[in-house]
Every structure is written in C-alpha cells, then in structure tokens.
Amino acid sequence: MTYIFSPTSPGPAGGAAPQDILRLGELLGALSHALDLTEGQPKGHCVRCCWIGMQPARELELPPQARSDLYFTLLLKDLGCSSNAARICQLYLTDDLSFKQNFKTVSGSRQGIEFLLRNTALGASPLQKLKTLGHVIARNGELAGELIETRCNRGASIARQMRFSEDVAEGIASLDEHWDGGGQPQGLKGAAIPLFSRIALMAQVADVFAASAGAEAAAAELEARAGSWFDPDLVPVFTAVIRRPGFLADLQDPGLEAEVFATPQAQHIHAVDEDYLDEIARAFSLVIDAKSPFTHGHSQRVARYTGLICDQLGFPPERRRWMVRGALLHDIGKLGISNTILDKPGKLTDEEFSLMKRHPVLGHEVLSRIAAFQELADVSAAHHERLDGKGYPYGMDASQLTQEMRVMAVADIFDALTAERPYRAAMPLEKTYAIMDGMAGPAIDPDCYAALQDAVTASGWPSASDAPLAAAEWDLPAAERSA
Known part of the structure; x- marks a missing residue:
C-alpha cells in the first residue's frame, strides 16, 4: 500500500496538487532526523538503527504486523528525547547535546563516573565543578x-497520539531497560522487557560503536554486554549481521535511507491523509516545545495565531490548514540547539547568537527531506526574515518573502512578545502592539500585522483558549535578544 495526500493538498503554487505519493516511512524517517539533532547524534542515526534492527x-x-511495529519503534525510539534536555543542563551544568552524545558510549559504573568527571560543569570554577559533581554522584541513580x-514515558505518550500500537509505545517506553x-x-x-525494546537498544549501541570504531568494535561491544544489558540469545543474531x-x-x-523508506513494513500502517498529517504535525510540535520549559505551548500558539491571520486574509481552507501545519513545525530546528543557549537567562554572546540563528536552517534541512514538504520547509524557515533584509538566516527581503512567510513571521513575533521569557515577564497586549507598530514596514508586513490585530480583537484575546502559557520564544525579536 502507498500513502497519498488528498487531492486538496497544496502544491508548489498553493493550489491543488496532483496526488503526491508520500509513504509514512519517508515522512517519519525525515522527521526522525530532528530526533537525531536533539540526541547529538550524526545525521541518520534513527534511520540506521531502523536498518540494523530490521x-x-x-x-x-x-509476522508482518510485528515487523511493522518494530520498524516504527526503531525509527521513533527517541520521540521523548527532547523532554529531559533542560533538566540535563540544569543538573549537570553542561551542554545537553554533547552530554547525550557522549553518554551513548557508557557501559558500566566505572565508565559512568569517568563520564561524569569529563562532562559535568564544563567551564565552571573548580569549586562549582566539585560541588556539582558531589551532588550528581551522590544522587546518580536517582537522577538517571x-x-x-521522563524521556521514555513522554516518547510512548507521543507514539500513542500518533495512532501507533501499544506494542510500539511500550517498545519506546522500555528502550533503556537492561x-x-x-x-x-x-x-x-x-523476557519481561518487550522484544522491540531489546532490539532497539542493541541497534542503537551497534550504530554508535560502528560509526565511531567500526563493525568489529560494535560486535565486540554487544558481546561484552550480553547477559547484562542485552538478551544473550539475541546477541549472536545481531553480531552475525x-x-x-x-x-x-x-x-x-x-x-540506505531510500532502502529503509521503501521497505514493506513502512507501508503496513494508516493511510497518510490530511487528518493524519495534522496529527503527526501536532505530535512533533510537542517534541519541539518540550526542549525548553520556556517554549512550552509555543508551536501550538503560533499555529493558532497563524490560522487566525489566514482567516482574516481570506486564505482558502486547504491553504489555511497547510499553513497551520507549517507553523506547528516551524521551530523543529531548535531541537539541534543546546539548552545552554535556549535557557540562558541573560544576553547571548555573538557566538551563541550565531548558533541560535542556525535553527531555521536545521529545520529546513529536516522538512525539505520530504519531497512533498519543499514549500512548507521554505515558509517555515523564513519566520525570522524581515522585509528590509536584516533578518536571518538568509537575509531575504520584501522581494523574496511570500505572503505565507510574512504571516508566519507576524504570528511568531506576537507569541514571542506575549509569552514569558527567562529575563522578563510576558508583555501585555498594549506594549506588544507598541513594539510591533515600530516593526510594521521595515520588519513585518503591515497587512499581516493588521490582520493579526483584527483577529485578536475578534477573538476577545486574552481568553482562556488564547492567553499565552508560561513560555518563551528566545530569539524574537532579534534586536531585543541581542541588545
């Protein structure tokens, strides 16, 4: 079975497109690259794990259904990985991306202590490092x-929201059982550990060690952990491969990626219709916003404001739906930005701000892997561009910014100003409008901004459904963030 967008899906010009073939494996495989970002893994880690484990x-x-469930367990094993990033930075005073990447090679308690010594309180004073190490070593088991x-339960919950079976959810929930x-x-x-979890953990370790030290090192690592981490009966099956x-x-x-996406198991699941695409976008928005406590609810609010602006501007229903989907995914590249930057309570350094400005590029790389998402990737990546060409990451100007790009930028800025930030409270509507009034023309589209104001007035904002939650969007407006 192949999976096809409905005939109302927008094409490159925004109208109805011919039925673009979209396999679920291709869609989720592309989005799995975002999970690789937040785990600090080389591109394609989840896809390679899927290939190894299958x-x-x-x-x-x-049997066929079990193979299908295993396939998606492997591909989505890291669905919950963004949910503990902020906590890692808080507890260990370190960069969550490198912490997670380096932790993948730890196999025993001795290595665990050595890992903590190398990866805790980097850049801190000797006294601060000693205090932090004492705290985390004393509570190591509890903190781990x-x-x-947090990660496993969150991942399983999101898998259920994406309509996957309980076997897939349990496979993700038990990934770190030994x-x-x-x-x-x-x-x-x-045997109390689900089979899919046993396979997924072995595939993960095999990919990490094969990438860093070669195939024989990967096989030897699995054999060294047989009976401790891994099912001793499964280890010979893996090492033979x-x-x-x-x-x-x-x-x-x-x-290899095309091979993984073409497998029959990738097709033994729900049809990818418009409703299911919306559900996948909503689920991944939860992954995105879980990266930092200051972005909780951000993607869904930007999607809400985007939809309201589209209504005011008279977008056709199918195009409005497409825009909302893009807004849900617009910050997917933030999964590749360290929480030491996302959660910093003060001014970013020039180097940190340069790293922050990479997130639209990272997001574009993820979304553009899906052939049918090319335009969506372009629109989502432009949410920090300005009409005067002074935005980022590409410095596009009014001649290059489509109406869709302008709509999403206005929605994003509005939520950034009306949401909590680590260094200031949420701004009231009056102050938000005062700032955006000054941006209308040089930075943001006046018509899109007027449409937002009309929508806000019509909706009675702030209401229980539209008021911002305790959240923050770190890098908007750029002038404020870098000041």
Whole structure:
C-alpha cells in the first residue's frame, strides 16, 4: 500500500496538487532526523538503527504486523528525547547535546563516573565543578532514573497520539531497560522487557560503536554486554549481521535511507491523509516545545495565531490548514540547539547568537527531506526574515518573502512578545502592539500585522483558549535578544 495526500493538498503554487505519493516511512524517517539533532547524534542515526534492527527481524521470523511495529519503534525510539534536555543542563551544568552524545558510549559504573568527571560543569570554577559533581554522584541513580523515565514515558505518550500500537509505545517506553534488571525506568528484567525494546537498544549501541570504531568494535561491544544489558540469545543474531562482509559499507551507503523508506513494513500502517498529517504535525510540535520549559505551548500558539491571520486574509481552507501545519513545525530546528543557549537567562554572546540563528536552517534541512514538504520547509524557515533584509538566516527581503512567510513571521513575533521569557515577564497586549507598530514596514508586513490585530480583537484575546502559557520564544525579536 502507498500513502497519498488528498487531492486538496497544496502544491508548489498553493493550489491543488496532483496526488503526491508520500509513504509514512519517508515522512517519519525525515522527521526522525530532528530526533537525531536533539540526541547529538550524526545525521541518520534513527534511520540506521531502523536498518540494523530490521535485519535480525528476518531471522526471528516475526509476522508482518510485528515487523511493522518494530520498524516504527526503531525509527521513533527517541520521540521523548527532547523532554529531559533542560533538566540535563540544569543538573549537570553542561551542554545537553554533547552530554547525550557522549553518554551513548557508557557501559558500566566505572565508565559512568569517568563520564561524569569529563562532562559535568564544563567551564565552571573548580569549586562549582566539585560541588556539582558531589551532588550528581551522590544522587546518580536517582537522577538517571528521573531523566530516563521522563524521556521514555513522554516518547510512548507521543507514539500513542500518533495512532501507533501499544506494542510500539511500550517498545519506546522500555528502550533503556537492561536484561539483568539494572536498566531504567522500571528495572524490568529478562523476557519481561518487550522484544522491540531489546532490539532497539542493541541497534542503537551497534550504530554508535560502528560509526565511531567500526563493525568489529560494535560486535565486540554487544558481546561484552550480553547477559547484562542485552538478551544473550539475541546477541549472536545481531553480531552475525554486523560481521557480515560489507556491513559497514552498507551502513554508510547514501542509498540506505531510500532502502529503509521503501521497505514493506513502512507501508503496513494508516493511510497518510490530511487528518493524519495534522496529527503527526501536532505530535512533533510537542517534541519541539518540550526542549525548553520556556517554549512550552509555543508551536501550538503560533499555529493558532497563524490560522487566525489566514482567516482574516481570506486564505482558502486547504491553504489555511497547510499553513497551520507549517507553523506547528516551524521551530523543529531548535531541537539541534543546546539548552545552554535556549535557557540562558541573560544576553547571548555573538557566538551563541550565531548558533541560535542556525535553527531555521536545521529545520529546513529536516522538512525539505520530504519531497512533498519543499514549500512548507521554505515558509517555515523564513519566520525570522524581515522585509528590509536584516533578518536571518538568509537575509531575504520584501522581494523574496511570500505572503505565507510574512504571516508566519507576524504570528511568531506576537507569541514571542506575549509569552514569558527567562529575563522578563510576558508583555501585555498594549506594549506588544507598541513594539510591533515600530516593526510594521521595515520588519513585518503591515497587512499581516493588521490582520493579526483584527483577529485578536475578534477573538476577545486574552481568553482562556488564547492567553499565552508560561513560555518563551528566545530569539524574537532579534534586536531585543541581542541588545
């Protein structure tokens, strides 16, 4: 079965498009690259894990539905990974991206202590580093359990929202359980650990070690952890795959992603119609906004304001729906920005602000991997551009900014100003309008801004449904953030 957009899906010019073929595997595989970003992993980590983990599935003779469920467990194993990023920065005084990346190679308590010594309180004073190390080492098991439980439960919850089976949700929830009962979050042991979780964890470790040290090192690592981390009966199945001639070359082949997306298992699931696309966009907006406590609800509010502006401007229903979907995903690139920047309570340095300005580019790289999302990627990536060409990341000006780009920029700025930030309270509507009045013309489109004001007035904002939550959008307006 292939999955096809409905005939009302917008094409490159915004009207109805011919039926673009969109396989669910391709869609979620592309979005899985955003999960790689927030885990600090090389591009394609989840896709490679999917490829690795599906090969033992043949040996295990899993039935078709189980293979399909395993496929999506592998592809989406890191759905909850953004939810503990801020907590990692807070507890360990470190960059969450490098912390997570380096943690993937830790296999025992001794290595764990060495890892903490290398990755805790980087750049802090000796006294601060000593105090922080003392705190986290004393509570290491408790803190690790807290972080893993948050991630696993969040990932399982989002998988359920995306209509996946309970087997997929449980596979994600138990990803960090170990065969000997020493894992997290429930301390499950042996066969009590879901099969999909056992396979996914082994695939993850295999990819990390194969990428850093080669195929033989990956196989040796699995064998070293047989009976402790891993099911001893599954390890030989995996190592036979890893030691197969050409394994590493296949794993690094640029065509591997297309192979993963074309597998029959990718197609044994719900049709990707407009309703399901909306659900996927909403689910990934939860992943995006979980990255920082100051962005809670941001994507859904920007989507709401985008829809209200589109209504005022007379967008056709199908185009409005498309815009709302893009607004839900507009900040997906923030998953690749460290929380040391996202959650910083003061002025960003020039270097930090340069890194912050990369998030639209990272988002464009993720969304543009989906052929049918090319225009959506362009619109979403332009939410920080200005009419006078002084925005980022591309410095586009009025001659290059479409109406859709201008709408999303206005919605994003409005939520940025009316939401809480670490260094200031949410601005009241009067002050927000005073700032945006000065931006109308040089920075934002006056017509889109007027449409926003009309929509706000008509909606009776702030109401229970439209009032901003305790959240922040860090980099808007750019002048305020860099001042």
